[in-house]
Amino acid sequence: MLVVIPALLFAVPWWVLVAGGQGWPGPVFAAATVLCAAGAVALPVLLTLGHGRRHSDAAARVGVTLLGVVWVVFTWSVLGLLAESVLAAAGVADPLRSRDVTAAVLGVVAVLLVHGVIEARRVPRVREREVRLERLGPGLDGLRVVVLADTHFGPIERSRWSARVVEVVNGLRPDVVVHAGDLADGSVAARDGQVRPLGDVRAPLGRFYIPGNHEHFSGAVQWIEYLQRLGWQPLVNTHRVVERGGDRLVLAGIDDPTGVGKEPGGGPDLPAALDGADPASPVLLLAHQPRQVVDAVSAGVDLQVSGHTHGGQIWPFHLLVRTEQPVLSGLSRHGPRTQLYTSRGTGFWGPPLRVFAPSEITVLTLRRA
Structure with missing residues (x-):
């Protein structure tokens, strides 16, 4: 994997941009090939040094910056191959055809890289959504949960x-704030200075x-x-009760499946998380991965x-995520009762890029159905 994938990521752009019929002068061809x-x-060397022992x-x-850049170049080089086929069918000959495609690919890549860096490094936009829960009591109607x-x-x-994200969150006047995992690497x-x-x-x-x-x-x-120590309440296979106006909301959390075997008692345990909870109260469940909604449906959770x-972070990586x-x-709705809200995330992992998948700070306003 460490050999084949990097080779493919660079080989396709090399062919589309350098060796596919452009007729570049010898020194240009040699320099691009060496690059x-x-x-x-x-x-693979940089990623191993950066994320290994x-x-x-x-x-x-x-390493991650290089990974992000080459992924964008690779994606649009593949699309460039399709464009070349269309131009060839239209009778456009080389080297004009290949050079036009090269210019178009490099132009799109440059724009997307600048846009992607700005989107990744900016303070996320606020995304607001009302969620109607059938079992929510009137005292909790309008509860603001910032995600x-x-x-x-x-x-x-x-x-x-x-610090700027915290300013935005506090300005939203939340009743409850939750962090749905992948806090830090x-x-x-x-990472103390960044998380503090x-x-x-x-x-x-x-x-x-x-x-x-x-985290695991x-x-x-x-x-x-x-x-x-910072005053947050971790919910690792347990729950707390939020009460307002005489009505209650069970706020539960489960561990990520990655924790199995990594920590003592690690891994999700939804029955333990809901043990002792009032069965008549609505349940808001924090579960890092959307696929954990299958268990939430079985347990009758109201909102995960x-x-x-x-959101895929760098298009078209979302196609792999959806698998x-x-x-x-x-x-989204799952089963007769359960709804799932999936955040696109507040930050970014790895490459400091977000392409067609903007980050978000989410406000979920809970309403009675």
Whole structure:
């Protein structure tokens, strides 16, 4: 995998942009070929250094950026092959045909990379949605739940971005704030400065957190304990009760499936999470992956809140995500009672790019059906 995938990612652009009939001068052809070969070799090396045992942030920053750039170039090079076929059928000959395609691909790639960086690094737009729950009591009608997910604080420093996200969240005047997992990549010691601003989030009825799959790669226990010190309530296969106006909402959370075998007692346990909960009260479940909604339906959960998908993050990666997850983003209904809200995520993982999949800070306003 470490050989074949990088080779393919660079070979297709090399053919479409360099060797496919453009007739570039010898020095241009040689330089471009060396650049593609060097990228194919450097990519797995940088990713291994950045995400392997050494956890080199410098290597990770370069590696994931290179991965994002070559993915965009690869995608549009594939589309360039299709464009070449159309032009060839129309009678356009080389080198004009191949050079026109090269110019078009490079132009689109340049625009999308600039757009993608801006979208990834900006403070996310606020996305508001009303969710009607049949069992919601009148005292909880209008409850505002702000959702963060997939902040992925990692090797790219984002402390100021984190503080600005907190300002936006507090300005929304939430009753409850939840983080649906994938908080950070790396140790608490390495990411403390980026995560610490979350301690300033204000929510009168509570701040709740579940670990995602990425916390388990660096030790979920340390992040659970750290969020507790910041005043958040981790919900790992357990629940709390939110009460207002005499009515109650069960706010439950389950671990990510990645936790099985990684932590003592790790992995999702929905029966344990709902043990002792009032069966007449509506249930809002935090579960990192949308596919966990299957168990939520069986348990009669009213609303599941998830992240994980990033909405695909860099088009057309969403096609691969859809092979594993039932939905990419937004509100969907599953079974007779259960609704699922899937966030596109607040931050980004890996490449600092978001192409046709903008990030979000979500406000879910709960309403009586």
